[in-house]
Amino acid sequence: MVLSKGLNVLFTGRAEQSMEWFDRVLEIHNETPHTVDIAKMWKALAYFARADYGSALSQLKDIGSLRYVRSRIGAASFAQLGQGDK
Secondary structure, three states: OOOHHHHHHHHHHHHHHHHHHHHHHHHHHOOHHHHHHHHHHHHHHHHHHOOOOOHHHHHHHHOOOOOHHHHHHHHHHHHHHOOOOO
């Protein structure tokens, strides 16, 4: 439920507020690795949505799974930073 609320807030253009919900997911599910990775991925996307590409990349470093999504958000972030070769 908390993750869904964060997604709703993110998709209505309130990236900054969505991070609070994703942080709450991280608090509640801190011992559930896959859920933690999902929340971190959405938080990285929220950073990307607010054009904070460096923070998006930093957030992605902590994700242990979800390689496909992690690589896509990472590639887009590097491209926005003018480092498309990475």
